[in-house]
Amino acid sequence: MKHSYILLVLLLCILSVSSNVSAFFPKDHIAYTVNGFNTVNSPITQRCAPYLDLVLDGNNGADSGILHYGSSLVTSYIYTHVKAGYEQGLIEAGSNDKKYCLIIGEGLHITQDGVSHLPGGLVETYLKKFASTNYAGHMTVENDFTNKHIAQLTASNDYAITSGKLNYYNSIYLDNLIDIDGQATEYLKMFNKIANLDLTTDVLRIRANYQGADFYSATAKSRYTGGIPWWADAVIVGLLLVSLTFIVLIIWRGHSYWKWINVAWWGIVFIVGIVLLVSLLTLTFWSLLTHIMSITSSLGYLSVSQADVQHFSSVAQQATNDFLTTGQLKTLDSTGLSYCAVQNPATGVCTTQVSGALSNAEKPSKWIFYGLLMPLYLAISIYLSYKSFRRRKK
Numbered sequence: 001m002k003h004s005y006i007l008l009v010l011l012l013c014i015l016s017v018s019s020n021v022s023a024f025f026p027k028d029h030i031a032y033t034v035n036g037f038n039t040v041n042s043p044i045t046q047r048c049a050p051y052l053d054l055v056l057d058g059n060n061g062a063d064s065g066i067l068h069y070g071s072s073l074v075t076s077y078i079y080t081h082v083k084a085g086y087e088q089g090l091i092e093a094g095s096n097d098k099k100y101c102l103i104i105g106e107g108l109h110i111t112q113d114g115v116s117h118l119p120g121g122l123v124e125t126y127l128k129k130f131a132s133t134n135y136a137g138h139m140t141v142e143n144d145f146t147n148k149h150i151a152q153l154t155a156s157n158d159y160a161i162t163s164g165k166l167n168y169y170n171s172i173y174l175d176n177l178i179d180i181d182g183q184a185t186e187y188l189k190m191f192n193k194i195a196n197l198d199l200t201t202d203v204l205r206i207r208a209n210y211q212g213a214d215f216y217s218a219t220a221k222s223r224y225t226g227g228i229p230w231w232a233d234a235v236i237v238g239l240l241l242v243s244l245t246f247i248v249l250i251i252w253r254g255h256s257y258w259k260w261i262n263v264a265w266w267g268i269v270f271i272v273g274i275v276l277l278v279s280l281l282t283l284t285f286w287s288l289l290t291h292i293m294s295i296t297s298s299l300g301y302l303s304v305s306q307a308d309v310q311h312f313s314s315v316a317q318q319a320t321n322d323f324l325t326t327g328q329l330k331t332l333d334s335t336g337l338s339y340c341a342v343q344n345p346a347t348g349v350c351t352t353q354v355s356g357a358l359s360n361a362e363k364p365s366k367w368i369f370y371g372l373l374m375p376l377y378l379a380i381s382i383y384l385s386y387k388s389f390r391r392r393k394k
């Protein structure tokens, strides 16, 4: 029991550095948007109702850069979450109705994410409440929110559920971004331009893991080519190699019963590596991730109250309807991140620093993680090695 808990914590730590998805989860974005189109009658909804699938792929496609959330390429995520990226999209779309509706989807995404990531928003509130890091807590909060939000919609016979539209659009998630050969369509090319990065491999990977299946043969082929981000794969291979090396070394050179405790300690790392590798190969990574997060929430950590689910979903629905009615994007930046917006190209010095609510909310937890948990983990590892390799004098 104790071991399985350690495994869970460790897995969460590793998952938190190897993958971060954002904001509201796809099902929430779909529900707000489907309901918005069902209630609002405006120039936007009239023009885009025939292309609701494109609106929704634009909406969820805005998160395509998510695999770079923890790296310097986070700009690809930022660009699709700020008003400037949306406005660039509108220019790219020109008079093309389908492309315009894709970008309307991006505008909806920015609008909806703002309700989660900005001061007083869902994730910001819960990171503070539970002193969690953004990496570990962000998706856990939103996963719990999604589960409860969809349950509430189901219980109240909400239109998104009874019309079958939530299920339907969820099942064709991001299909418009990739063609039958696994290549970027003209729609994904627009996102690539806005994000300033080729996101084709990212979208293949995210989409295949979310849908839990390869619909196109090309998806399987490209699952590991391009390897974005390369270090996510390197982390898994590294975990396996390092833990296996230690296990062999301990069994070979170690002694006393301490060596078996040490083997068990590194065995946990090895098992985590195997589980991650298998889940990626079998496209069950997303399902594994949401299961682990659901277990965490069911233990009470980062669990969203029913009242807050109701509150934040109605705020997000209202913001969605307002945007569809007026076409005015009120959210300038929905990332919630602190980053350098303008850098002096000559000196490399940041001239405009943006301060984000999520980055600020996680500050206390960084001390707990880097100041307490990491040193504790290292201390246990060193102590076990000392005990199992120490030469005793006879």
Ligand SMILES: [Zn+2]
Binding pocket: 022, 023, 024, 062, 063, 081, 109, 113
């Ligand atoms: Zn997002």
